[in-house]
Amino acid sequence: MKRVNSIYRHPLYQKKYNTLQKAEEHRRFCNHTLEHFLDVARLMYIYSMEHELSISKEVIYATAFMHDIGRIDQIEKNIPHEKAGAALCDIILPDCGFTKDEIGMIKEFIIHHRTKDTESYQPLYQMLYWADKKSRNCFACAMQAECNWNKEKMNLEIDY
Numbered sequence: 001m002k003r004v005n006s007i008y009r010h011p012l013y014q015k016k017y018n019t020l021q022k023a024e025e026h027r028r029f030c031n032h033t034l035e036h037f038l039d040v041a042r043l044m045y046i047y048s049m050e051h052e053l054s055i056s057k058e059v060i061y062a063t064a065f066m067h068d069i070g071r072i073d074q075i076e077k078n079i080p081h082e083k084a085g086a087a088l089c090d091i092i093l094p095d096c097g098f099t100k101d102e103i104g105m106i107k108e109f110i111i112h113h114r115t116k117d118t119e120s121y122q123p124l125y126q127m128l129y130w131a132d133k134k135s136r137n138c139f140a141c142a143m144q145a146e147c148n149w150n151k152e153k154m155n156l157e158i159d160y
C-alpha cells in the first residue's frame with residue numbers, strides 16, 4: 001500500500017486535509033475525517049469482493065482517500081467537491097505513482113459518487129456511492145432528526 005501512504009503524506013493532501021479538519025471542527029453533522037476515508041475504503045473493498053469486481057486494493061483506497069478531500073474547496077470557493085476532488089487527483093496521484101488509466105478510473109468514481117443511478121451505472125460505479133452512504137452510523141446519530149438525508153439514504157440498521 002506504498003502508493004496509498006504516499007497520498008496521505010503528500011504535502012498538498014496534508015494541506016487540504018488539515019484545512020478541512022479545521023473548517024469542520026464545529027460541524028454537528030457527519031465530518032470528513034481519516035476515519036471516514038478508511039471506513040469507505042474498507043466498505044468498497046467488501047463491495048468489490050461481494051460483486052467479484054477486479055479492482056486493485058490501491059485503486060480502491062486511493063479513491064476513498066480522494067473522494068471528499070475537495071470539500072475544503074467547496075467550503076472556501078463553492079466548487080462542487082466531486083469536481084474539486086477530481087482536479088486534485090490530477091495533481092496528487094501522478095506524484096504517488098498512479099498510472100494515467102488508474103487516475104482516470106479513480107476520477108470517474110469520484111465524479112459520480114453523489115449520484116445514485118442504478119439504470120445507467122454498473123456495480124463498478126455504484127461502489128463508492130454505496131460505501132460512502134454505508135459508512136455513516138445514522139442509527140446511532142444524535143443529529144438524525146435534523147439531517148437532510150432522506151430515510152432511504154440513512155443506515156437505520158447495522159448490516160455491514
Ligand SMILES: [Fe+2]
Binds near residue numbers: 040067
Ligand atoms: Fe464521503
